[in-house]
Structure formats: structure tokens, C-alpha cells
Amino acid sequence: MAGSGPVAASDAGVAGSPRGRGRSVVFLGAAALLTVIMLGHTWIPEAGGLGVALDIAAPWLGALVPVLAVTAVLCRCPAGAVAMLAPLLAWAYLFGSWWAPGPAVRPGPAATQLRVVSQNLFAANASPGASARALVAAEADVLAVQELGGTNREAVVRVLDDTYAYRTEVGTVGLWSRYPISDTTPVDVGVDWHRGLRTHIATPAGDLVVYVVHLPSIRPGAITARDHGLTLLSRELAADDAEHIVVAGDFNTATTDRRWAGFAPGFRDVHSGAAFTWPASFPIARLDHILVRGMGAANTSVLSIPGPDHRAISAEVQPDRMR
Known part of the structure; x- marks a missing residue:
């Protein structure tokens, strides 16, 4: 005992x-x-x-x-x-599966491939010229940018205009293209100023409709504006009868967000897996997206561009590969 x-x-x-x-x-x-x-x-x-x-x-x-x-x-x-x-x-x-290698994709004919790049430039970008030069080096055929304005606009426009023959802007979003642009109109994404546009690009494969968007930011306890913007944009995209559409921009919406699964029926997010874009220094979420309808995509990637607080996203879209 x-x-x-x-x-x-x-x-x-x-x-x-x-x-x-x-x-x-x-x-x-x-x-x-x-x-x-x-x-x-x-x-x-x-x-x-x-x-x-x-x-x-x-x-x-x-x-x-x-x-x-x-x-x-x-x-x-x-x-x-x-x-x-x-x-x-x-x-x-x-x-x-997010961290597993993706399946090999056979690219379509070179004449029909369009490299699309989207970048939030960051309004407080301290080196906009360097950012623009890095975007030029990405060799995009279509370049969509958000937060274009204030102190970064002049430097960005000067660099990109030297490379691209065509440009269109609405508010704080812009688009540069190697091919002719026409019929640009504003797109309502739920804010008091213009942060969205819709335009046509005359590509070698035919007419392509491109949207560039920047949805409202989300903060703790402040997501109503973002949710409203997603609803407005989803309705507009669903009602668009164009055959080939690309939507690119900063959606301020993660892939795992509860509002993302039902967004824009019929459109496909070309990136998958751990293609995180925010914050640029150590990405933990993908808030930036490229969506397509009526076409395929290949060679998707995330690019680290100096200056912005988001990383850029890139994809080769192919209008001849119908979906």
C-alpha cells in the first residue's frame, strides 16, 4: 500500500x-x-x-x-x-489537389492564342514605372489593370503606350491591347465611381468581349458593398449574349468564398489550385481571377510584379476552343 x-x-x-x-x-x-x-x-x-x-x-x-x-x-x-x-x-x-501538378494541356494554334494578364497596380505604388516595365516583359496580348490613377497613372500610361497600340480606360480600370479596341462602356460593380468596363477587341480569331473589373474591398464587418457588386456583375455577365468573353480583374473574392460558387453561371475560372495572389509578399488567397465563357485556356500562372500589393495573373485564352 x-x-x-x-x-x-x-x-x-x-x-x-x-x-x-x-x-x-x-x-x-x-x-x-x-x-x-x-x-x-x-x-x-x-x-x-x-x-x-x-x-x-x-x-x-x-x-x-x-x-x-x-x-x-x-x-x-x-x-x-x-x-x-x-x-x-x-x-x-x-x-x-490544389498543390498537385495540373494536367498537361495541349495549346491551340499559335494564331488563336491570346495571352491575358491582369494586375491591380496598387494606388500607393511607389514604383509604377518599374511595375509597367515588368508587365511589358510579361508579353501579354491583352493587359487589364486596376487602381490606375493618382500618382501611378502617368508613369504606367507612358510605358505601356510605347508597347501597345490600343488603350481604353474607364475610371480607375484600364486595358491595353495589341489589337483594335471598340465600343467601351462602363460596368457597374457597386461603387460610387467607375471601376469596371466592357469592351470589344478585334482579335485574329474574331471579336472578343473583355471585361475589366475591380470589386469593392472587404474589411471585417464590411462586406455588403462587395456582395452587392458581385450580384450586379453576375447579372450583367449572365445577360451578355456575346459568344466569346473574358472577365479579368480584382474581385476581392477568394476562391473559397461563400459567394464565389454561384457567381456568373456559365463562366469558368481558368486558374485552379494554390494560385494565390494576395498579399504579394506572401500570398494566402486568390482575390484576382480570369473568367472565360465560350473558349478554353492554357498555361495559367501567377506573376510577381514589383510595386503592387497583389500578384498578377496570366492565362492563354483560345477563342477557337469552344466550351
């Missing part, structure tokens, strides 16, 4: 003891909660920006799995470590 005290104390943290069972409950609960958040983040109520924040964070929640598993092992809780298989499998199901 004299030795029963030390034995009981040493067993206090192992499985089967009250403390061990308590730890198992904690880790099992954490695994269940993490799994539910991953699978159902879009169903969590939007309260003060919490819902959208979880939508953006969803692909990164998998980083918590090894942390919790190692913690469970260090706490001598094997059940807790095994329980982490549930959120790991949920993450793999939802996002595992």
Missing part, C-alpha cells in the same frame, strides 16, 4: 486515467471542430467578417493538423493523435 501513491501519480497522464480521458476528449473535440469548419466553413454565419475570414483561411486550416497531432503525442494521448486523421482527410479531400 505504501507504493500506491507514486504509482497512481505516474499513471495520472496516461490513457484510461481521468486526466488521460480528459485529454482525449479535448483532442477529439478539436479534431471534430476542425473537420466541421473545413467542410462547412461557408455555412458558418457571417458575423463581423468571421464567415469570410474563415472562407479565406480554409485552405490553411490543414496546417493545424500536424501541430495538434504532435501536441497530442507529447501529451501522451494516442487517441488524440489518431483523431487528427479526420481533419487531415477532410483537408486532403477539399484542397489536396
